Structure formats: structure tokens, C-alpha cells
Amino acid sequence: MTTRLALTLAAALVLPSSAVAQSHNCGPREHVIDQLAMTYGERYSGGGLQNDTAVFEVWISDADGTWTILMTHPDGQSCIMAAGTDWLPALPRHHVAGIPS
Numbered sequence: 884m885t886t887r888l889a890l891t892l893a894a895a896l897v898l899p900s901s902a903v904a905q906s907h908n909c910g911p912r913e914h915v916i917d918q919l920a921m922t923y924g925e926r927y928s929g930g931g932l933q934n935d936t937a938v939f940e941v942w943i944s945d946a947d948g949t950w951t952i953l954m955t956h957p958d959g960q961s962c963i964m965a966a967g968t969d970w971l972p973a974l975p976r977h978h979v980a981g982i983p984s
Contacts (some may be wrong), residue, residue: 905935909960909963910958916961919951919953923949924946925943925948927942928950929939929941936956937954938955939952940953940954940955948971949967966974
């Protein structure tokens with residue numbers, strides 16, 4: 884079992900469960916993002932609305948290559964939907980007129 888997976892599973896024991904998604908690692912957003920920053924050095928990279936009931940965010944660590952996908956509900960509960968290692972940022976794209984990218 885990788886260290887990242889072991890720590891994510893351990894977080895499930897620490898973070899309070901949400902009635903919305905009890906099978907995921909959930910807790911108050913501020914607590915979850917503090918843990919992502921302090922434990923993994925992750926920072927917000929981007930995200931967007933799924934619908935009027937959820938915001939999805941990607942948190943990454945440039946130094947360690949870890950990443951987390953976080954889903955937050957309007958009540959402030961956040962759930963870790965996926966996490967992993969070896970994050971690769973997108974390469975810059977150069978657009979050439981007349982050639983689809």
C-alpha cells in the first residue's frame with residue numbers, strides 16, 4: 884500500500900462523515916483544505932461547478948506531485964473524491980492557424 888493511500892485511508896478515520904457521501908473522506912471544507920496544504924503541500928489549481936449542488940476542485944503539490952480532487956456542497960462539506968501521485972501539468976500549447984489542436 885502506498886504512503887499516499889495509507890494517509891488518505893487514515894484521514895477517513897479523522898474527518899467527520901457527511902450524510903451526503905459517507906463512503907468518501909468528508910469534513911468541513913476549511914479543515915479538509917488545511918490538511919491538504921499542511922500534510923501534502925497541495926494548493927488549489929482549478930475547478931468548476933458540476934451543477935447547483937457541487938463544486939469540484941483540483942489541488943496539487945508541484946514539489947511532490949500529489950493531487951486531490953475535492954467536491955464541496957453548499958453546506959460547506961467537502962469530500963475527497965480521488966487522490967494520487969505523479970501529477971503532470973499540461974504542456975503549453977501553441978496554436979497554429981489552420982491546424983486544429
